[in-house]
Amino acid sequence: MSNKIFPIKNDAACVFKWGWNTFRLHDATSSSCHRVQPVHIELDDFDNFHNTPAAIEDRQRMLDNQWPQAGRGCEYCKDIEDLGGVSDRTFHNNIPGLTPVDFDINTNQVTPRILEIYLSNTCDLACVYCMPIFSSRINDELKRYGSTPVGLQYISPLTNRAEYLNKFLAWLDNNYGKIKRLSIQGGEPLLQIELSRFLEFMEQHQNPTLEVTINSNLNCKPDRLKEFVEFSKRLIEKKKIRRLDINCSLDCWGPQAEFVRYGLDLSTWEKNFEYLITNRWLTINVQHVLTSLSIFTTKELQDKISEYKKINPNITQAYHIVDGANEIVYRPEIFGGEFYSEYLDELVSTYPIVREWDNNAKQRLEGLAKLIKSSTRDVERLKMLKTTLDQLDFRRKTNWRELFPKIDEYFNSNGIK
Numbered sequence: 126m127s128n129k130i131f132p133i134k135n136d137a138a139c140v141f142k143w144g145w146n147t148f149r150l151h152d153a154t155s156s157s158c159h160r161v162q163p164v165h166i167e168l169d170d171f172d173n174f175h176n177t178p179a180a181i182e183d184r185q186r187m188l189d190n191q192w193p194q195a196g197r198g199c200e201y202c203k204d205i206e207d208l209g210g211v212s213d214r215t216f217h218n219n220i221p222g223l224t225p226v227d228f229d230i231n232t233n234q235v236t237p238r239i240l241e242i243y244l245s246n247t248c249d250l251a252c253v254y255c256m257p258i259f260s261s262r263i264n265d266e267l268k269r270y271g272s273t274p275v276g277l278q279y280i281s282p283l284t285n286r287a288e289y290l291n292k293f294l295a296w297l298d299n300n301y302g303k304i305k306r307l308s309i310q311g312g313e314p315l316l317q318i319e320l321s322r323f324l325e326f327m328e329q330h331q332n333p334t335l336e337v338t339i340n341s342n343l344n345c346k347p348d349r350l351k352e353f354v355e356f357s358k359r360l361i362e363k364k365k366i367r368r369l370d371i372n373c374s375l376d377c378w379g380p381q382a383e384f385v386r387y388g389l390d391l392s393t394w395e396k397n398f399e400y401l402i403t404n405r406w407l408t409i410n411v412q413h414v415l416t417s418l419s420i421f422t423t424k425e426l427q428d429k430i431s432e433y434k435k436i437n438p439n440i441t442q443a444y445h446i447v448d449g450a451n452e453i454v455y456r457p458e459i460f461g462g463e464f465y466s467e468y469l470d471e472l473v474s475t476y477p478i479v480r481e482w483d484n485n486a487k488q489r490l491e492g493l494a495k496l497i498k499s500s501t502r503d504v505e506r507l508k509m510l511k512t513t514l515d516q517l518d519f520r521r522k523t524n525w526r527e528l529f530p531k532i533d534e535y536f537n538s539n540g541i542k
Contacts, residue, residue: 210492248312431477458500
């Protein structure tokens with residue numbers, strides 16, 4: 126297995142462009158990391174899902190020390206780097222083992238080291254910043270009420286999704302030994318019937334160096350989580366896989382968290398998380414999305430994670446800024462740099478450092494804070510945010526003004542209608 130550092134050293138090249146693939150089973154699209162513009166994959170050309178013309182073009186531009194064309198999605202990292210922050214690109218370029226084992230600078234045809242697959246959009250939550258391709262609950266809401274102010278519309282399921290799943294598993298059967306990490310995404314994987322196919326696959330195959338990651342909102346019944354964890358432990362004991370990482374999604378704390386991640390029972394999340402951290406063999410990461418709503422109570426969540434780290438110091442955290450279609454309204458930058466400055470400074474200064482990884486994660490948080498604090502107000506997007514929040518209240522019988530009074534006050538004092 127390749128354990129080398131990505132060999133291309135310039136100001137644009139990203140190991141993800143060669144070593145990472147995100148495949149979305151719900152619409153048969155592929156991209157080099159989940160932030161990049163996806164490309165539809167035809168069933169009869171499935172084996173080239175990682176080596177699409179768009180991906181090859183991006184790789185060539187990076188070899189020439191050029192960023193991919195604007196609109197491809199790489200702006201997320203470029204904007205952070207332009208402000209002196211640590212981006213996903215610069216961070217992961219220095220991690221050993223992410224370079225494809227068949228990497229050759231003279232060819233752009235490679236086998237990914239990291240496979241991230243979105244199984245289906247089945248999900249019990251309707252997070253405000255999420256989209257119908259990742260949440261069946263949002264899709265059902267769109268079917269009932271119509272599109273949103275940012276243009277999200279109801280989507281019809283892919284009719285031949287089962288054929289794509291079979292193709293994916295057949296490809297994986299032929300390339301399993303080259304994969305370093307298999308990341309299973311949602312909706313909510315623990316609620317999806319497709320997950321059983323992957324668990325059966327891993328039970329029947331062996332890759333003792335494979336790291337398996339699953340993203341969960343931890344809103345499932347505790348018995349379901351325990352069943353999955355115990356099965357995964359048996360896979361490790363049998364050396365079918367090397368380790369299991371569980372990414373636990375949560376952005377802030379209190380009733381604000383239950384508004385942002387609509388459908389969430391915070392007490393269930395807490396109970397499930399406290400079960401996970403008693404399993405010291407697990408790798409546990411908390412994924413936080415910084416949005417225009419979550420920042421106010423993100424520190425309350427970070428303080429809780431700090432206490433949990435005293436029980437299990439191996440807990441890690443990762444901060445991201447919202448992306449995708451809903452970033453139009455939920456990017457914190459639309460309020461201007463001063464609005465969240467105090468909250469961001471406090472979040473950075475109190476970030477809990479327990480192990481070396483925490484220093485790296487804090488650096489990435491600092492980069493995001495710089496990006497937000499350097500922004501200027503966007504009145505049109507603020508108006509769209511207000512319209513969106515009012516629409517959510519109507520559809521979900523919630524009250525955003527009660528939970529986010531500072532935003533309500535800001536709108537009133539600045540004439541945002």
